[in-house]
Amino acid sequence: MKINSKKAIKTVLIVIFFIATLIYISPLIITILNSFMTEREINENYALIKTIFEPDKKYIDFKLIPNPVSLEQYKKLLIETPVYLKSFWNSVIITVPIIIGQVVVSALGAYGFTVLEFKFKRVLFFMYIVVMLLPLQVTLLPNYIVAEFLHIKESYLAIILPAIFNPLGVFLLYQHMKLVPKSYLEAAQIDGANHLETFFYVVLPNVTGGIASLAILTFIEYWNLIDQGIIFITDRSKEPLSLFLAGMGESQLGLSFAASTFYATPILIVFFYCHDYLKIGIQTSGLKE
Amino acid sequence: MNNNNLESVRKLRKNKTAYLMLSASLLGFLFFYIIPYFISMFYAFVDNPLSKSFVGLINYRDLFNNKYFLRGLKNTIIFMCISIPLNMIISLGLAMICNKIKVFSKYLNLVFLIPLAIPSATTAFFWKQVFSLNGFLNKFLGIFNFEAVDWLNSKYSMYIMVFIFLWKNIGYNMILFIAGLNNIPKSYYECAQLEGASRWQQFRIVTLTYLVPTFFLVFIMTFINSFKVFKEIYILTGDNPHENIYILQHFMNNMFMSLNYPKLVSSISILITVIVSLIIVMFIFEGRVSKNLSE
Numbered sequence A: 001m002k003i004n005s006k007k008a009i010k011t012v013l014i015v016i017f018f019i020a021t022l023i024y025i026s027p028l029i030i031t032i033l034n035s036f037m038t039e040r041e042i043n044e045n046y047a048l049i050k051t052i053f054e055p056d057k058k059y060i061d062f063k064l065i066p067n068p069v070s071l072e073q074y075k076k077l078l079i080e081t082p083v084y085l086k087s088f089w090n091s092v093i094i095t096v097p098i099i100i101g102q103v104v105v106s107a108l109g110a111y112g113f114t115v116l117e118f119k120f121k122r123v124l125f126f127m128y129i130v131v132m133l134l135p136l137q138v139t140l141l142p143n144y145i146v147a148e149f150l151h152i153k154e155s156y157l158a159i160i161l162p163a164i165f166n167p168l169g170v171f172l173l174y175q176h177m178k179l180v181p182k183s184y185l186e187a188a189q190i191d192g193a194n195h196l197e198t199f200f201y202v203v204l205p206n207v208t209g210g211i212a213s214l215a216i217l218t219f220i221e222y223w224n225l226i227d228q229g230i231i232f233i234t235d236r237s238k239e240p241l242s243l244f245l246a247g248m249g250e251s252q253l254g255l256s257f258a259a260s261t262f263y264a265t266p267i268l269i270v271f272f273y274c275h276d277y278l279k280i281g282i283q284t285s286g287l288k289e
Numbered sequence B: 001m002n003n004n005n006l007e008s009v010r011k012l013r014k015n016k017t018a019y020l021m022l023s024a025s026l027l028g029f030l031f032f033y034i035i036p037y038f039i040s041m042f043y044a045f046v047d048n049p050l051s052k053s054f055v056g057l058i059n060y061r062d063l064f065n066n067k068y069f070l071r072g073l074k075n076t077i078i079f080m081c082i083s084i085p086l087n088m089i090i091s092l093g094l095a096m097i098c099n100k101i102k103v104f105s106k107y108l109n110l111v112f113l114i115p116l117a118i119p120s121a122t123t124a125f126f127w128k129q130v131f132s133l134n135g136f137l138n139k140f141l142g143i144f145n146f147e148a149v150d151w152l153n154s155k156y157s158m159y160i161m162v163f164i165f166l167w168k169n170i171g172y173n174m175i176l177f178i179a180g181l182n183n184i185p186k187s188y189y190e191c192a193q194l195e196g197a198s199r200w201q202q203f204r205i206v207t208l209t210y211l212v213p214t215f216f217l218v219f220i221m222t223f224i225n226s227f228k229v230f231k232e233i234y235i236l237t238g239d240n241p242h243e244n245i246y247i248l249q250h251f252m253n254n255m256f257m258s259l260n261y262p263k264l265v266s267s268i269s270i271l272i273t274v275i276v277s278l279i280i281v282m283f284i285f286e287g288r289v290s291k292n293l294s295e
Helices: A002-035 A039-046 A049-053 A072-080 A082-115 A121-133 A136-150 A157-164 A167-178 A182-190 A195-206 A208-223 A227-232 A241-246 A250-283 B005-014 B016-045 B058-063 B067-100 B105-117 B120-131 B136-143 B157-182 B186-194 B199-210 B212-237 B248-257 B261-294
Strands: none
Touching (some): A002 A250, A002 B120, A039 A250, A072 A082, A082 A157, A082 A195, A082 A208, A082 A250, A082 B016, A121 A167, A121 B261, A136 A157, A136 A227, A136 B016, A136 B212, A136 B248, A136 B261, A157 A208, A157 A227, A157 B016, A167 A208, A167 B016, A182 A195, A195 A208, A195 B016, A208 A250, A227 A241, A227 B248, A241 A250, A241 B120, A250 B120, B016 B058, B058 B261, B067 B105, B067 B157, B067 B248, B105 B157, B120 B136, B120 B157, B120 B212, B157 B212, B186 B199, B212 B261, B248 B261
């Protein structure tokens, strides 16, 4: 009897997970599949007109598999819409410096927080946490004031510079560095290593997971930026892909599926390739005292 | 610990490099966040950014009579009170299941992380197709002769926001919890079993107690991510969504766009006060628990 109930629970769990999986991957799958349809197929799929003129018709005539598979949308996107490729490039110019800057600055900063004991350390770290918790809309005004002060309001620097000093990186890496056994640090000190050496040879090798996950999280965050762009980017030709795509709207439905797929690809590649890193990084469990 | 002056000077010199390493982050942080914030605080006490005449606390009084601010505040609080605990409970549950059934867990992890990898615009676009007037959901319900509803503009819109938030963020928390669970030594459970604790008691006494540091981290990350739901909602519904999903960020964003800095800054300072008190409470709570643990 007991075995039976265990089996039943297992079946229920499998069914639940199956449904969850479906919900989780369907946005991706449907977007990719739709991107290979022709404009006409898509219009049939998403037509508004039907509901107006044939209100009685109850239907699920939604087509999932493109037939025939067509590269029409991609052709339109990559060859006939130069502004699209431009915005892809804009995204790259914004994201790459942020990732590099954020990782370097945060790693150094977190190291400082780990090894130093000074008067206002706790207060300072508390401030980091508070700023980290605030929604972007709150930090946008300070960012805007600084951008005005530095006369960089119209340039990407207005987004890049504050992003580099985002306190989240210091917080996350500090969580990782805290777990590096104190004895390692002491041993390095006794052997006469200075702080830079300790940082490079003792601490960094032990927090690679944290660094990787910070880099990935930063990449996801800024590849995806919306909020800052609304404020700082007024020129459409300077929009990064995320904003460009968000502004595409229903009028170019087919095109936006292809654009979405194309746009998601870098993240998905990074993601599937580095997924184990991300996990290790998030977990902070690689080390035990 | 060391009161010897010479010793501390030597220590300072030795630590100079470390201070330098910290300074990059620190200066940037102060320059881009803290100092301009205090400068901006000045707007909270003037009537408008141009004339700059001092009005005292009138902006705060106006804010608490402002329909949109109150609506945003109310919805943000409701949203957080529903979605954060729900997210933590579901992800803890899933993490425990994943820990039990070792077979699929790797694959499950990956699946639950997928939403993090899909860009907001794509996500929002997909959910729009699901919830719009002639979206999948209405088509599906149409089979059972339900009337079509414009979900995002209905009284159900808050649930949709919660759903999208959960969908996107459960995977991340799951991983945090799995790590936390794995860090609890197995011997504690054996010990509890020997003492005759039931499953539920084991969960309550061992799991929950030793997960407190993890809860702390998960809560912070969920809190941050709960503000980020604005991205999807903004793409889905624009500046002025249905009144049930008009959150604080809509208000702030609109104030920013209309250059209404006094209102913006005073609402910001209120939010910061709330968050600071929340974190202080959390720190006290965490400090107490970890003190109990170490005793």
